[in-house]
Amino acid sequence: MRLLALAGQFLSTAVTTEPSAALRVLPDIPALALPTVPETLRPLVRRILATKKQGKVKTDLLYFLAARGWTSHPADWMPEADDEDAPDVYAKWRDWAAIAASNSAARRQTDDRLTAENWDDFWPAARKVALIELRRREPSAARAVLEARLAGENADVRWRLLSLLAERLSDDDLTFLEAIAANDRAPRVKALATSLLARLGRGSAAGEDTAELAGFFAVKTMGLLRRARVVQAEPLKTPAQSLRRKALFDGADFASFADALGLAPQELIAAWDWNADRAADAALVDLIMATGTDAQVTQAADAVNERDAPGLIISLAERLAPGERARHAEAALNTRDIRFELVQLIAGTAARLRDPLSATTGKALLAALQRDDAKPSDHTEELHALGLIVSREGARGALERLTGAGLLHGDPRLDMLRLNAALDDKGAKP
Structure with a gap:
């Protein structure tokens, strides 16, 4: 035993283990332009990161923190x-x-x-x-x-x-x-x-493919007193026609398509018969998103919002300014029964909605949480999305209403709302 003890002491004091390869000294982890979240809130950030495994949820949280003027701690992410x-x-x-x-x-x-x-x-x-x-x-x-x-x-x-x-x-x-x-x-x-x-208005000239695409639609005049033009999709008779129309949309640009119909781009958006052919609506929105000007994207967003098509707003949202996104999201929430997850997709993570729980969707959520058969895992994603879209004061009010509806203060479903309510809003407003 004495020899073993001496051997251990010898190894720990007189023998230096050589690395297998040359060591590299890495630079310090650099400081970022924004501060890390306060130490008291780091456990809450870690819990959200740990329980929300989806990549989008993690990304949404990071963008939310950045919009509020904060970053994660490097030990957390x-x-x-x-x-x-x-x-x-x-x-x-x-x-x-x-x-x-x-x-x-x-x-x-x-x-x-x-x-x-x-x-x-x-x-x-x-x-x-x-x-x-x-x-x-x-x-x-x-x-x-x-x-x-x-x-x-x-x-x-x-x-x-x-x-x-x-x-x-x-x-x-x-x-x-x-x-x-x-x-x-x-x-x-x-x-x-x-x-x-x-x-920039320099798309390909209207050629045979664009003319063929225009042939799938008809420009009609409607009304007796106010003669308004309407662009309607012709009925598709076979699956092959549907595939062909989609392929033609994929290879077109918006200005050339409007020209082939004999309309200016802004006239085409105003005259389009929204909600009559959902596939054609989606194809047109994708065309405007890829090849339309900023003004045309804004006009299209207003048009589909008026025609009760929030799913199409989501497709256009990336090219809208943050304030426009928040405006369309609030309008969709207050006039239509859409989930908070869809509202968040429209608004992005820089939204500052004041009181989403007062909308029809919020009232339905409160009622569902108070049902006798409600489970502790119900509506997890909806509550997380609510925490992303609401303002700081709105988050505090939402927490009061949700705990008043029976949820525990420590309920993990309220983590995003608690983080929102506790985090100083130092980020730039949209």
């Missing part, structure tokens, strides 16, 4: 290097993850303004964020950087970077986009350039 769904505020952490996963020593770090010359001094996530900021401040300078460096990236990166031109898109971008549409080697990138050109 860290992005992967290729986590494209993470908010831009986490770009430095994504690049840190890339450094940690690489086989070389930590390489590039820069806080300079992005240029074609220092392109390689940026890690990919930070480069994307720098390009976004440059595009917002100086659109022509950002385009010049892309003109010089885009060809050196792979197809997926080219597609993601080219999509950033949708911000402040203008006629100054035409020459660059036309070159990409004509010469890029990736079909996906060429298609994106073509759709951006269409948003």
Whole structure:
């Protein structure tokens, strides 16, 4: 036993274990532009992250925190290097993850303004964020950087970077986009350039395919006194016709389609016979989303909202300003019986709705929670979505009403509402 004790002491004091390979010293985890959530709220954030396994729920929580002016603690959540769904505020952490996963020593770090010359001094996530900021401040300078460096990236990166031109898109971008549409080697990138050109009114001229697509619809005049034009879908007689119409929509652009019908784009949106052919409605909305101007997207959103089609608003939501998204979401909630999950898809995670529980959907939810046969797992997703869309004061009021309806203060279904109510709102308002 004495020899064993001496041997253990010898090994712990006189023998140094050599690493199997050269050690790398990683840089410190960088500080982000926004502070981490207060220490008292970290257990609540961890519990939401742990109980909500779906990727979308995690992403929604991170965007919610960022909109309120906060980020997660790195011990609670860290992005992967290729986590494209993470908010831009986490770009430095994504690049840190890339450094940690690489086989070389930590390489590039820069806080300079992005240029074609220092392109390689940026890690990919930070480069994307720098390009976004440059595009917002100086659109022509950002385009010049892309003109010089885009060809050196792979197809997926080219597609993601080219999509950033949708911000402040203008006629100054035409020459660059036309070159990409004509010469890029990736079909996906060429298609994106073509759709951006269409948003600028430079789509393909109405050809045989567009004329064939227009043949599936009829422009009619309705009314005796006010002669209004209506665009109606012709009945489809076979599944083959349905597939053909869909294929033609996929290859068209909105301005050319309107021209083939003899209408201006804004006239087509106003004259469309919404809700008569749901497949045609969805195809038109997708066409406007991909190739329409910002004004046409806004007009289409107003049109489908008036025609009681909230599902189509969801398809258009990504191209609407945050304030517009919140307005359409509140209108849909107050006038139609739609779930909070759909409201959240329309509004996004930066919404500040005041009192969703007073709407028909909220009253129905309260009644369902008070039923004798209600289960502790009922309406989990609805309550989580409610916590994402409501304002801070609204969250406090909702908690009072829900606990008054019989839910326990510690009910896990109320986690998102409790986080909302407790979190100081330091984020920018939509």
